[in-house]
Amino acid sequence: MKPYIKNLIRQSGDPLRQRNLIREYLQARILETLQRHGAMRCIAFQGGTSLRFLFSLPRFSEDLDFALEQNQEDYDLIKYLEKIKQTFTAENYQVEISYNNRKTVHSASVRFYGLLHEMGLSPHEQETLSVKLEVDTWPPAGAELETTIIRRHVVLQVLHYDRASLFAGKIHALLARNYSKGRDLYDLLWYLSDPTWPSPNLVFLNNALVQTGWKSELLERENWKGVVWEKLQNVDFDQVLNDVTPFIEEKRELDLLNSSTLKKLLIGTT
Numbered sequence: 001m002k003p004y005i006k007n008l009i010r011q012s013g014d015p016l017r018q019r020n021l022i023r024e025y026l027q028a029r030i031l032e033t034l035q036r037h038g039a040m041r042c043i044a045f046q047g048g049t050s051l052r053f054l055f056s057l058p059r060f061s062e063d064l065d066f067a068l069e070q071n072q073e074d075y076d077l078i079k080y081l082e083k084i085k086q087t088f089t090a091e092n093y094q095v096e097i098s099y100n101n102r103k104t105v106h107s108a109s110v111r112f113y114g115l116l117h118e119m120g121l122s123p124h125e126q127e128t129l130s131v132k133l134e135v136d137t138w139p140p141a142g143a144e145l146e147t148t149i150i151r152r153h154v155v156l157q158v159l160h161y162d163r164a165s166l167f168a169g170k171i172h173a174l175l176a177r178n179y180s181k182g183r184d185l186y187d188l189l190w191y192l193s194d195p196t197w198p199s200p201n202l203v204f205l206n207n208a209l210v211q212t213g214w215k216s217e218l219l220e221r222e223n224w225k226g227v228v229w230e231k232l233q234n235v236d237f238d239q240v241l242n243d244v245t246p247f248i249e250e251k252r253e254l255d256l257l258n259s260s261t262l263k264k265l266l267i268g269t270t
Contacts (some may be wrong), residue, residue: 001091003031004153005119011231015121016246019129022119024052026131027064028153030110035156037083042134043068044145045160046169048183051190053152054160057188060247063132068138069159077106077135084110103187106135117208140211141250142204164198167191168205173227176212178203180235182243183255188228189257192265200224225266232262 005025009018021137027049034040047065049056081097088095094117116122127261128148143165149157161169170191174184191197197220206218219227237258248254 002118005177006090007117007126007188009119009121016247018119019116020243020247021060022121023131024060025098025127025130026110026112027061028053028156029087030064030131031156031158032134033084034153035158036081037052039080040147040159041156043159044070044143045158046166048187050158050160051166052185053156054148055163057187057190058249058253059183059190059244060249061245062181065134065136066160067143068135068185069139069143069145075135075137076107077101081108081110086225087088088112097241104136104138106159108133123194140204140207142201144201144204158182161223162201164201165204168200168202168208171200171224172205173213174228175209175214175231180240180257182240182245185232185235185237185240185262186244186248186257188264189262192262193256200240229263229266232259232266235259 003236005022008021008025008245031053033046034043037268043066045053045065046067047061047063048059048087049061049064051063052059077099078101083101085095085097088237094113096111097108100106107170110133111128112130113126113128114131116127117125145159145161146162147157149155153173160166173181174188177184186247202219202221205224209218215225217223241254241257244257245251245254
C-alpha cells in the first residue's frame with residue numbers, strides 16, 4: 001500500500017501536510033486492523049481523530065482514543081497490537097510497538113521507522129512517525145454509542161460515541177486539564193459553530209468530571225456554557241494558536257480562534 005501513500009502526498013506540496021496525511025492513512029489502516037480482529041465490538045472510538053474520521057473535522061489529529069464500553073471479556077490489547085504489527089510488517093513497513101496495560105488507561109505507540117525518509121520527507125533514514133493508541137478501561141458511565149460505516153482511505157465500520165457524548169468528552173477535557181490545549185479550543189469552536197450539533201450529554205459529562213475529582217457544581221443545561229467560559233478566562237491564545245496551527249487544513253479559520261468569538265458562541269455577547 002506504499003504506492004497509495006506516494007500518490008496521496010503527491011497531491012500536496014506542503015511537507016507538514018504530507019506528514020499529516022501519512023499519519024492519517026496509517027491511523028485508518030490501524031482502525032481497519034482493529035475492526036477486522038474484533039476490537040470494535042469492545043472499544044468505542046472517541047476524541048479528536050474520531051471527529052476527523054466520522055464528521056470531517058478540518059484538522060488533523062495524532063492519537064487514536066477509545067473507551068472500553070462493552071464485551072469487556074473479549075478485549076485483548078496485546079492481540080490487537082500483534083495483529084497491527086503483522087499487518088504492516090507483511091507490507092514491508094519497519095514497525096515497532098510498545099505498550100503499557102498496567103494502568104486504567106491502556107496505551108500503545110506504533111512507530112514506523114524510515115517511512116518519512118522513504119517518502120522523501122526526511123533526510124534521516126530512521127526518523128520515526130508514530131501513532132499513539134489509548135484505551136480507557138474504566139470510562140465514566142452514561143455515554144451513548146453508535147455504529148457507523150465510513151470511508152477515509154479505507155472502508156471502516158466503527159463503534160463510537162454519539163455526537164452529544166463526543167461533545168461532552170471535549171468539554172470534560174477542557175475543564176479537567178490544568179493547562180490549555182490548542183486543539184481543545186479549536187474543537188470547541190468547531191462544535192459551537194454548528195447549530196445542528198446537539199448539546200453535550202450532561203450525564204456522561206458530570207460522571208466524567210466527578211471521576212476526575214471535580215469539586216465545583218455539576219453542570220446543567222442552564223450553566224454549562226458559563227462554566228466553560230469561566231475556564232477560558234486565563235487562556236493564552238498565542239499559545240493556543242502555536243499548538244493547533246500545524247494540524248489545521250484551512251489556516252484562515254484560525255482568525256476566529258480567539259476570546260471574542262468563543263464568548264459570543266458561549267454566552268451570546270462580545
